[in-house]
Amino acid sequence: MEGPLLRPLPLWRQRSGGLAMHQAPQHRPVLVEQVADLFQPIESGWIIDATFGGGGHTRRLRDELAPDVRFLALDRDPEAEARAAMLGPRIRFVNSDFRHLGEVAEEAELDAITGVLFDLGLSSLQLDDATRGFSFRRSGPLDMRMGAGSLTADAVVNEWDEPDLRRIIARYGEERFAGRITRAIVAARPITDTASLAEIVRAAIPAATRRRGGHPARRTFQAIRIAVNDELAALAEGLDAALDLVQAGGRIVVISYHSLEDRIVKRRLVSASSSPEAPPLPVSTPAVAPDFRLLFRKPMTADEAEVAENPRARSAKMRAVERVSSRADV
Ligand SMILES: C[S@@+](CC[C@H](N)C(=O)[O-])C[C@H]1O[C@@H](n2cnc3c(N)ncnc32)[C@H](O)[C@@H]1O
Known part of the structure; x- marks a missing residue:
């Protein structure tokens, strides 16, 4: 508990x-x-x-x-x-x-x-509070914990092995560019905040598809949040x-x-x-x-x-x- x-x-x-x-x-x-x-x-x-x-x-x-x-x-x-x-x-x-x-x-x-x-999911109160690190629109720390768990988004983004990171982005984000995004994240380490992460993800996605289906970092943020909170x-x-x-x-x-x-x-x-x-x-x-x-x-x-x-x-x-x-x- x-x-x-x-x-x-x-x-x-x-x-x-x-x-x-x-x-x-x-x-x-x-x-x-x-x-x-x-x-x-x-x-x-x-x-x-x-x-x-x-x-x-x-x-x-x-x-x-x-x-x-x-x-x-x-x-x-x-x-x-x-x-x-x-x-x-x-x-x-x-x-x-x-x-x-x-x-x-x-x-x-x-x-x-x-x-x-x-x-299920997040409340607007959590999403809108930049200090919680859930938002790809506001810069905040790489946290994303809903409660008092020990795993943070920082550990997932900066410490996980490339195959593990790719697996959760593909599976929990249902992201077809998981491979490109993971390579870009690993190359940019250490990543310090949510705005930098959102920009790295955006740049990793082919330009032609960036404008479709909402913010290009939405699926990757969803995947990391699901993993952090199990x-x-x-x-x-x-x-x-x-x-x-x-x-x-x-x-x-x-x-x-x-x-x-x-x-x-x-x-x-x-x-x-x-x-x-x-x-x-x-x-x-x-x-x-x-x-x-x-x-x-x-x-x-x-x-x-x-x-x-x-x-x-x-x-x-x-x-x-x-x-x-x-x-x-x-
Ligand atoms: C969408 S909001 C609920 C909003 C609420 N129904 C209302 O009307 O204000 C989801 C809430 O569930 C909490 N939550 C998500 N997963 C949870 C879990 N596994 N155990 C307990 N709370 C959880 C989140 O912290 C968040 O506050």
């Missing part, structure tokens, strides 16, 4: 000595109406917001759901704790990676878990824990932002909602019903109006399941 980050406060908070909520940078929650609708049938128990971030989804659920519903908010970023504290006594916060959801829920002694929400393994473990924890009638809702995440989410949720394979004939056993049902088959996406207001929503895909078996049967 992650402890406090030994890192100075971001500059906007040092200068202001703490800003009022209306002045502070905000994170706009994605698909918030649809998330509220999906949790609407839940009338009691605990909903775990596994990715509290700016608290936009939890705030909406707190306001819309019955007063008996309480919330356990998790985030691996310790800066989320102060925002959770502003949402009042129905919300408890734990600074943890959601891969430890099982242990966290056990320690918190939650009686009934009736919902789990994952809204995001895909954490997602698989967090989903398994959620599937294990939620009680009958409880719902799990997941919003992902790129195909690597969505593939893991789809595979886990579809498999939990399918009957286990029948043994080969001639052994005949009664069919085993699945523990979950998919609430809809195709992922929900944001409409044009939401995307126009919040470009982060463009790539969002939401999937959801409901437990149909009682946990005691599992």
Whole structure:
């Protein structure tokens, strides 16, 4: 589990000595109406917001759901704790990676878990804070840690062997110029900040393709961030824990932002909602019903109006399941 980050406060908070909520940078929650609708049938128990971030989804659920519903908010970023504290006594916060959801829920002694929400990736608060090192548009240190992990982007960029670096840029960035980019990074070592890294990546990509598909460094930054935070393994473990924890009638809702995440989410949720394979004939056993049902088959996406207001929503895909078996049967 992650402890406090030994890192100075971001500059906007040092200068202001703490800003009022209306002045502070905000994170706009994605698909918030649809998330509220999906949790609407839940009338009691605990909903775990596994990715509290700016608290936009939890705030909406707190306001819309019955007063008996309480919330356990998790985030691996310790800066989320102060925002959770502003949402009042129905919300408890734990600074943890959601891969430890099982242990966290056990320690918190939650009686009934009736919902789990994952809204994956980074918040705008993290992306817009140059000191965190996530942005290819603002210069900052090569950090990219969401929480208190020991691996930094600096180590990945300046110390990893060329084949390892190429492998993650190709796999986690789905970057077809991974070879050229890796060679350029290795030749430019040591690289000291995100602006230099973004420029090295931009220059390594053939000029004709630089203007297509967003900023040329976007995929490489995504790849390094996924590696630094071990995001895909954490997602698989967090989903398994959620599937294990939620009680009958409880719902799990997941919003992902790129195909690597969505593939893991789809595979886990579809498999939990399918009957286990029948043994080969001639052994005949009664069919085993699945523990979950998919609430809809195709992922929900944001409409044009939401995307126009919040470009982060463009790539969002939401999937959801409901437990149909009682946990005691599992
Ligand atoms: C997209 S933001 C969530 C925004 C939030 N739903 C809201 O409305 O403000 C994702 C958050 O999840 C956190 N996060 C990402 N991966 C995590 C993990 N494995 N464990 C815990 N928190 C994680 C990030 O630190 C970030 O604050």
